[in-house]
Structures are given as structure tokens and as C-alpha cells.
């Protein structure tokens with residue numbers, strides 16, 4: 054075990070290590086890709102483990118829209134002093150080809166202090182941790198002060214049967230909760246195994262694609278006219294290049310910059326403090342915005358990602374198209390952003406359509422999904438500060454706004470505030486989720502078991 058962890062009381066005894074190891078191995082070796090895999094097989098295997106550990110059959114169910122996309126829902130009953138907490142994790146994994154990998158991606162291999170296999174980072178490690186902790190709590194006869202509901206689900210990475218969405222639409226009663234913990238987000242960020250910060254995703258940006266289209270009658274390229282589809286589109290994109298959405302902070306990003314300022318030093322720390330003043334310091338924010346992550350935390354971003362125009366070398370273009378991808382701050386709608394883009398381009402020839410998940414392009418964007426920033430609930434934050442303080446003394450806990458998206462999109466939209474929390478440590482330069490030779494440190498996995506065992510107990514012990 055690494056030296057920074059030596060003061061820990063040994064919570065993960067040999068039996069617990071073996072149990073969590075076996076569950077992790079079992080999950081990695083069940084193929085749950087969208088192409089040929091099945092989350093049902095994994096869901097049934099986990100359900101069997103919980104029933105064998107003493108969970109009544111009625112409290113562990115596997116259900117889904119079809120035979121291959123099953124989800125497992127299990128409930129550990131509490132005293133009912135508070136409304137339940139829902140824990141979500143996805144069982145599906147991204148495709149992985151044997152030829153791209155050094156080892157077989159669907160074999161659980163321990164090598165040089167790491168576990169290798171598809172899903173070791175994203176996120177069968179955390180699925181295995183939750184099943185292990187549920188079994189431990191059951192064995193101890195622990196009664197939480199609220200029900201703990203665990204949902205292990207399908208199609209987070211792709212596919213058409215997202216399990217969280219399906220459960221919310223079809224079995225809301227089964228998973229309804231006061232708030233949600235999603236171990237697909239957050240975690241311990243390490244450098245060479247040494248913890249730097251414990252991050253908690255407390256907010257997510259909203260994803261949107263917009264299609265810019267310019268059409269023109271075209272003609273022979275030997276007789277050019279000023280009204281050219283490519284020029285209209287190119288000018289619109291140059292305007293976008295020079296446009297910035299305004300700086301806007303919410304409770305989560307304010308706390309992020311407050312806490313980061315205590316970790317950072319020099320000019321960077323001073324700039325983080327300066328943007329928290331009212332009004333925020335403009336030169337400080339433009340210095341911070343040179344870092345892509347800080348910039349994405351400060352504002353909604355939109356960027357050109359694809360371009361397509363013309364049909365022949367010797368013809369004036371009849372169509373020019375671009376895709377603009379936006380990541381929208383909580384509290385704003387996609388339609389608001391679409392209208393902002395129309396204003397930026399200031400050219401009626403440039404049509405701005407909204408691209409649906411299916412690829413269909415609509416004249417306007419949905420207005421409904423205006424997710425407000427998630428409130429930093431004291432029971433969630435204080436418990437995390439406490440447990441992280443025991444396990445990683447002196448390492449700051451930092452709430453973050455995820456610039457990507459997870460299943461939290463569905464739970465947040467359904468009114469269940471969602472927090473991304475995980476005790477698994479990953480080196481910041483070793484993020485291999487979705488990539489080849491995915492791996493997690495052996496000790497990081499066992500610490501992740503210890504973390505959630507402590508966290509769930511602390512969270513639900515008589516508040």
C-alpha cells in the first residue's frame with residue numbers, strides 16, 4: 054500500500070478484498086457492449102449475489118425494455134427517517150477490440166499493480182464496489198436512516214435503451230429518491246498515485262449540436278457573384294471564433310474557484326479570488342480563460358466541429374454546412390443558445406437548426422431542459438469532507454461542474470439532484486476510459502470499496 058495510506062485502519066480485510074475482487078472480475082468478463090453484449094446477464098449476476106447475501110427476492114429486481122438491456126434495482130431498507138437515496142451506475146461499456154489491446158479486454162487481468170479490462174475505469178469498478186458494500190451492510194445488519202436504492206443500468210455509453218431514462222419513465226416509484234449519488238463522476242485525482250484532490254461532480258453542462266446551413270442557387274465558377282454560400286458560412290464562423298458567452302458563476306463553480314484558490318498559488322490563485330468579487334475582475338477572468346478547463350467552467354462554450362460545402366471544383370456552392378457543438382451552463386436552455394448564435398451571426402442567410410440525438414434537424418431547440426445548478430446539500434458535502442479527510446488527510450474536496458455528460462442528465466432533469474462521487478483514484482495522466490488497455494490501480498480499487506463503505510454508513514447513520 055502506498056505510504057500516504059499507511060495510517061488507515063484496515064477496513065478492507067482479506068475477505069472483503071477477495072469478495073470485491075471476484076465481483077469485479079465477474080463484471081469485467083461479462084461483455085456488456087451495445088454491439089454483442091448484454092447488460093441483462095450482468096444485472097442477473099449481481100442480483101443473484103445480493104439474493105445470496107440475504108436480500109429478499111422482492112427487493113432485488115431485473116427489468117428493462119428488452120432481453121438484452123436489463124437493469125438491476127435493489128433496495129436496502131432503512132428506518133424511513135428520511136426519503137431514500139438513489140445510487141446509480143452503468144453496467145454497459147464502450148466497444149473494445151482485442152487487436153487494439155495488449156490484453157484481452159474482456160478478461161480480468163492483474164499485472165504490475167493494476168487491474169486491466171474494459172470497464173476497469175468506466176465503470177465496473179464502482180459497480181463492483183457498490184455490490185460489495187451492499188453485501189457488507191446486509192451482513193452486518195446495518196439499518197440506514199433512509200432506504201438505499203441501487204440501480205445498475207444499461208446504455209449510458211450509447212445504444213437506444215438508456216436504463217436510467219427508462220426506469221424514470223416506467224418505474225419511477227422503484228427508484229424515487231431525495232437525491233442521487235452517481236459514481237460515474239467525481240473521484241480521487243492522483244499524480245503518480247499521490248492524491249491531489251477529491252472531486253465531486255455537482256453539476257453538468259447541457260449538450261447541444263446546432264447545424265448552420267447556407268443555401269444558394271449556385272452557378273458556374275467562372276462567373277462568381279458576391280453572394281456565396283461558403284463566404285456566408287465562413288463569416289459566421291469567424292464571428293463565432295471571436296465571440297464569448299458571458300462569464301457566469303453558480304453555487305457549484307463559485308465553491309470550485311474558492312477551494313481551488315487554496316490549492317493553486319501565485320497569479321492563478323489571485324485570479325481565482327478576483328473573479329469571485331462583485332463585479333468579477335475582467336483581466337483575471339481572461340487570464341484564467343486561457344486554460345480550456347477553467348474557460349469551460351466560467352461560461353457556456355460553442356465551437357465549430359464539422360464543415361461541409363460545395364459539390365464540384367468548378368461550381369459555385371449551393372450548400373454550405375457546419376456543425377457547432379455547445380456545452381451549456383446550468384440554468385439555460387438550448388433554444389436560448391440557438392437564438393444567441395443567430396444574433397452572433399447576424400446574417401439571415403445562415404439558418405441555425407438544432408440537431409436531435411437521432412440526427413434530425415429542427416428549426417428550433419427544446420425549451421424544457423433548463424437545469425438549475427444543483428444545491429450543495431450539507432449532508433452530502435460534509436460527509437464527503439469528513440470521510441475524505443480520514444482517508445486522504447489534507448487533500449481538498451472540490452465540487453466541479455462536469456463539462457461532459459453522464460446519466461445525471463436524466464436524474465437531474467427529473468428533479469433528483471445528482472452528485473458524482475467515487476472513491477476510486479485515477480492518475481490525471483492515465484485516464485483510459487473508452488481507450489485501449491483500460492486499467493485501475495489494485496490498491497485504488499480496494500480503497501474505493503473502503504471509501505463507499507464509510508461514506509454510505511456516515512451518510513445514513515442517524516441524521
Ligand SMILES: [Zn+2]
Pocket residue numbers: 143175176209237
Ligand atoms: Zn461512464
